[in-house]
Structures are given as C-alpha cells and as structure tokens.
Amino acid sequence: MIKSVGLTPNMSTPVRETPRTTPQAQVTDSVVLGQNLAVSQEKPQPVPSGVPHPTPLPEDPKVRSWQGETIYFLLIDRFHDGDPNNNHAVNKDDLNRYHGGDLQGVIDKMDYIKSTGATALWITPPMDNQTSFVNSDGYHGYWPVDHFKTDEHVGTMDKFKDFVNTAHEKGLKVLLDIPLNHTAWEHPFYQDPAKHSWFHHNGDVTDWDDPWQSENCSIFGLPDLAQENPEVEKYLIDVGKFWADTGVDGFRLDAVKNVPKAFWDKFNQAMHEHAGPDFYLMGEYYVGDPSKYAQYQHGGMDGLVDYPLYYTIDDVLAKGGSMRQLADRVADCDRKFAKPEMMSAFLDNHDTKRFLTKAGGDRDRLKLALSFQMTLNRIPSVYYGTETSMESDHEGWSESSRRMMDFDNDPDMLAHFQKLGAIRKDSIALREGRLLEMWQDDQVYAYGRVHPQDEAVVVLNNSPHEQTREIPVRAESRLREGMALKELLTGETVTIQNGRIHSKLGGKQAAIYMPLDKL
Numbered sequence: 001m002i003k004s005v006g007l008t009p010n011m012s013t014p015v016r017e018t019p020r021t022t023p024q025a026q027v028t029d030s031v032v033l034g035q036n037l038a039v040s041q042e043k044p045q046p047v048p049s050g051v052p053h054p055t056p057l058p059e060d061p062k063v064r065s066w067q068g069e070t071i072y073f074l075l076i077d078r079f080h081d082g083d084p085n086n087n088h089a090v091n092k093d094d095l096n097r098y099h100g101g102d103l104q105g106v107i108d109k110m111d112y113i114k115s116t117g118a119t120a121l122w123i124t125p126p127m128d129n130q131t132s133f134v135n136s137d138g139y140h141g142y143w144p145v146d147h148f149k150t151d152e153h154v155g156t157m158d159k160f161k162d163f164v165n166t167a168h169e170k171g172l173k174v175l176l177d178i179p180l181n182h183t184a185w186e187h188p189f190y191q192d193p194a195k196h197s198w199f200h201h202n203g204d205v206t207d208w209d210d211p212w213q214s215e216n217c218s219i220f221g222l223p224d225l226a227q228e229n230p231e232v233e234k235y236l237i238d239v240g241k242f243w244a245d246t247g248v249d250g251f252r253l254d255a256v257k258n259v260p261k262a263f264w265d266k267f268n269q270a271m272h273e274h275a276g277p278d279f280y281l282m283g284e285y286y287v288g289d290p291s292k293y294a295q296y297q298h299g300g301m302d303g304l305v306d307y308p309l310y311y312t313i314d315d316v317l318a319k320g321g322s323m324r325q326l327a328d329r330v331a332d333c334d335r336k337f338a339k340p341e342m343m344s345a346f347l348d349n350h351d352t353k354r355f356l357t358k359a360g361g362d363r364d365r366l367k368l369a370l371s372f373q374m375t376l377n378r379i380p381s382v383y384y385g386t387e388t389s390m391e392s393d394h395e396g397w398s399e400s401s402r403r404m405m406d407f408d409n410d411p412d413m414l415a416h417f418q419k420l421g422a423i424r425k426d427s428i429a430l431r432e433g434r435l436l437e438m439w440q441d442d443q444v445y446a447y448g449r450v451h452p453q454d455e456a457v458v459v460l461n462n463s464p465h466e467q468t469r470e471i472p473v474r475a476e477s478r479l480r481e482g483m484a485l486k487e488l489l490t491g492e493t494v495t496i497q498n499g500r501i502h503s504k505l506g507g508k509q510a511a512i513y514m515p516l517d518k519l
C-alpha cells in the first residue's frame with residue numbers, strides 16, 4: 001500500500017500531543033529491570049527466557065534461516081534522530097512532514113532493538129525521495145526519485161553500509177523495503193519523453209476490485225511503472241541487485257497487488273539467483289482472502305505479510321470476538337498458504353491504526369495479542385512502539401500511527417515483550433514446530449508447537465474473566481501422563497493427568513507450557 005497520506009489536503013489530521021502517561025513509579029521499575037536505555041545508558045542485559053531446555057537461535061545472522069527470526073519494523077524518519085545535520089526542513093509538529101530520524105539514529109538504538117528480543121530489522125525505503133508534494137513530505141520513503149542512492153535526510157550510502165554492518169555485528173538481519181510499483185512525480189524518467197513507454201498512462205485506479213486497474217492504473221496519481229516493458233523489468237531487477245549487494249538479507253516488496261504477477265516471478269528468481277536462496281522476499285499483498293496467497297509463494301516470493309490473519313486478530317483480540325474465529329482462521333490460512341511458516345504475522349503497521357487504539361487502550365489485550373503473535377507458526381513482525389504501548393488517534397487515517405518512537409512509554413509492556421522475545425529465541429518448538437490445534441471455544445484457544453527436539457503448549461484466554469480448561473494432549477505429541485510442564489510467564493508447574501493439561505488462566509491471560517524434562 002502506498003504511504004501517501006496528505007496528498008488530498010482534507011486527508012490530513014490535526015496533530016495532537018502524544019499522551020505522556022509514564023508515571024514516576026514505572027520509570028523506577030524500569031531501572032530495576034535494567035532494560036531502559038533512556039534511564040540507564042548501560043548496555044541492556046538479556047532477559048532470561050526460563051525455557052527449561054534452551055535451543056538458542058544462533059548468534060550469527062548469516063547462518064540462520066529466516067523462519068526463526070522476529071522482525072522489528074521501523075520508519076527511519078520516525079525512530080530516532082541521530083544526526084541533526086541532515087534535518088532539512090524538519091517539522092516535528094506536523095505528522096506529514098519530516099521528523100529528523102535517520103540511519104545514525106537506528107545505529108544508536110541498535111542495542112535497544114536487540115534488547116526487545118527482535119532478531120531482524122525491517123526499515124522503510126532509504127532511497128532518495130521527492131521532498132514534498134502538496135502538503136506532505138516523502139518522509140516514508142515510498143516516493144523514489146533515484147533508486148540508486150540514499151535520501152539526504154537518511155544518511156549517505158556509506159552510512160547505509162555502516163548500518164548493515166552494525167546490525168550484522170549485533171546479530172540482527174536486515175530486511176529492506178523497496179517500492180517497485182511506481183516512482184515519485186519528480187523522478188527524471190517520468191519527465192523524460194524518451195521514457196514515455198516506461199509508465200502506464202491509464203489514470204488513477206477508480207475501482208479497487210478490478211485487478212486490471214489495480215495493476216495498470218496509478219495510485220493517488222503516482223507514476224505507475226510498466227513492468228511488462230522489458231527495459232523496465234531489467235531496470236528494476238538491477239535496482240534489486242544494487243541493494244542486495246549492500247549486504248542486506250532480504251526485501252520487503254511494496255504493493256505486490258499493484259504489479260503483474262509475471263514480473264514478480266521474474267524478479268524473485270533473479271534475486272534468489274543473485275543473492276542466494278535464503279535471501280528473504282516478503283511481499284505486501286493487501287488482501288484478506290488467504291486463497292490468493294499461495295500463487296506468490298509458488299512464484300518464489302518466500303513469504304508475505306499475513307493480512308488475512310491481521311483482520312481476524314483485529315476482530316477477536318482487539319475487539320473481543322470469539323476465539324473460534326481466530327482458531328479457524330489460523331487453520332484455514334495454514335491450509336491455504338504454500339508455506340505458512342514463512343508468512344509474517346503482525347498486529348499493526350504504518351498503514352493501520354495501532355493495535356492498542358483498536359483495543360480501546362486495553363493493555364491486557366495487547367499483551368495477549370503479543371503472546372499469540374510470538375508463539376505462532378509465523379515470522380512475527382512487530383511495529384516500532386507497539387512494544388511500548390504507543391497509540392494512534394481514533395480519527396483520521398494511519399498517519400497518527402507514525403509518531404516519533406517513544407522508548408519510555410510503557411516499561412511494563414516492554415518487559416512483557418522482552419520476555420516473549422527471549423522465550424522464542426530459546427525455543428526451537430516455537431520457532432520451527434508444527435502447529436496443532438488443541439482446543440477452541442468462544443473464550444479459549446490452545447495449540448501445541450511440536451518439534452522433534454522440544455514442544456510447547458500455548459493457551460490463550462480472550463475472556464475478561466478467569467477460565468479453567470482441561471486440555472487433551474494430542475496423539476501426535478510426545479508429552480506423556482505424569483510429565484510436569486512449566487508455565488513460562490508465571491513460573492508455575494502443572495502435571496499431565498488423565499491425558500489432559502489443567503490450565504487455569506486469569507482474564508485476558510496467556511500461558512506457555514514447556515516440559516521440565518527433556519523429551
């Protein structure tokens with residue numbers, strides 16, 4: 001989807017101050033936890049996972065497959081301002097204008113990102129963008145005017161290479177966002193009569209349900225590249241090779257729906273030939289129907305962001321719908337996706353309202369949703385600030401989901417996320433195990449994650465009230481009668497009796513059980 005808020009003057013939303021709700025008591029707690037960089041400049045210590053038999057993710061990002069990663073997604077302009085010298089025309093009071101974040105800022109906060117438990121970074125496009133159009137700036141990176149250099153607000157190409165090297169040294173992979181559907185209005189090719197055939201000239205999309213229009217017309221008037229033109233195809237593949245050669249570990253491909261699938265098949269093949277089979281290609285396909293996804297994975301796109309699941313997370317975990325709906329959606333997607341484990345699950349992103357806002361500010365709902373996302377058979381993508389309970393405005397489009405990162409907004413939520421991150425990092429069952437449904441009713445959903453080396457059982461209570469269930473162990477599991485299971489969020493233990501796990505959960509709570517004895 002195209003980040004073009006503010007193209008229409010009346011789309012812009014009045015800016016409100018981000019509520020600062022951090023009481024002194026929470027700041028003190030964060031010092032005790034030792035995880036808050038803004039309070040303590042010391043390098044954060046890893047949070048203990050409590051996993052009984054840890055199977056840690058390897059430190060070296062180059063030897064890891066993408067399946068085990070946890071992605072942290074940030075907008076470069078909205079994360080951290082590490083270099084005031086590149087703050088050209090910054091206006092922090094207007095959400096449609098540059099806020100000053102840059103690659104140096106991401107480098108400066110890399111220890112923080114690592115401390116969340118994330119293992120990979122997805123950043124918005126760093127390519128040179130058109131500075132502004134009507135009442136909005138190209139701060140988001142999706143308006144390229146030059147595909148082969150960095151934007152002056154972001155930092156130099158050398159700084160970009162520093163950024164990639166620093167991420168790798170700290171054990172983080174890098175996923176680079178690239179827009180290949182369109183260019184900005186001021187791209188020199190669009191002004192060049194000799195390149196008339198490089199663009200479609202079909203006007204704007206007027207019917208979003210018409211697939212031809214979606215591929216061949218402009219979105220918000222942006223010049224729409226004609227990927228079926230062999231010269232354009234070669235050019236865009238060269239753009240991909242150029243950025244792959246910087247050492248990044250994969251691409252997030254913008255606006256998959258708006259580009260012919262035939263192009264993606266060629267692009268994906270070219271990138272895997274050039275950068276290796278593990279170079280992760282994650283498409284953004286803004287469609288809720290899971291049956292349309294497999295064609296892209298069969299065409300070499302390793303994964304896509306899981307919009308079908310996102311919509312159900314919204315209905316069930318943000319708004320309190322039946323857990324049967326969530327369980328059925330997971331099962332349906334698992335059947336329809338070609339490789340569900342390479343899809344990416346998310347609660348919110350830069351094109352949506354923030355989860356906490358949709359959940360009416362209920363932090364227990366956010367904790368439960370994070371527990372679900374971090375124990376699922378998907379690659380989790382966590383949007384910056386969700387781990388510190390940042391919120392959007394209720395009115396307007398998604399521009400209020402793109403406020404400057406607030407590192408100190410909610411140390412308690414951060415601690416919960418860090419714990420989940422540590423657990424996932426230490427558990428091959430959660431990273432790679434097969435998902436087996438164990439229970440569903442309106443309030444409670446439970447699933448196992450079964451791997452030859454270890455197992456986990458996850459139970460989620462979406463009701464505001466305490467719930468107790470006797471959950472039968474699946475025949476495929478190696479969990480046996482009399483085995484003790486440790487619940488990792490509370491440290492309590494339960495013993496399997498009569499082939500069942502006795503699970504008692506407070507309102508809107510999750511449990512993650514793992515066997516105390518090695519399987």
Ligand SMILES: [Ca+2]
Nearest residue numbers: 083084100102
């Ligand atoms: Ca800056």
Ligand SMILES: [Ca+2]
Nearest residue numbers: 128129151152
């Ligand atoms: Ca620029």
Ligand SMILES: [Ca+2]
Nearest residue numbers: 215216224258
């Ligand atoms: Ca197009």
